[in-house]
Amino acid sequence: MTAAQADLHIDSPTVADGAALWRIARDSKVLDLNSSYSYLLWCRDFAATSAVARDEDGQAVGFVTGYVRPDRPDTLLVWQVAVDAAHRGRGLAAALLDGLVARAVAERGLSAVETTITPGNTASERLFTSFAERHGARLERTELFGTALFPDGPHDPEVLYRIGPLSASGR
Structure with missing residues (x-):
């Protein structure tokens, strides 16, 4: 954890956090807002x-x-990552991802992480590429959902990033 992250605490969300997560996702202007x-x-x-x-x-x-994939119980699918604008540029997204994955590996024995990223989302591409590098894990990229599969208008394809195997040591 960096000095800029020292005043922050990472834990599991509660229902009371739902509104804040929605606002952070909305304000990111990058994520698909649920x-x-x-x-x-x-x-x-x-x-x-x-x-x-x-x-x-x-x-x-x-x-x-994130969630554990029902058909691959060794895999954590990361759905969304977002940081409030006032806290960006401090490595918080990487700290959140590292902390969550370390907890999931320790508690659930997971060995892989997946996420999808639209082409051109440079911040997410860097986040997950550097995560794989930090953890000495292989990174595979394949198109998961092509543009034509989305029924609600133009949507960039979603590229699946699969990272693993992960070790319990986290490095």
């Missing part, structure tokens, strides 16, 4: 596979949401 209801459900049903960063006042300032 309904506020979905963030409340996410904080209730997937808190064990998600993480939130809190400032010194306990307010959520960043998050990672």
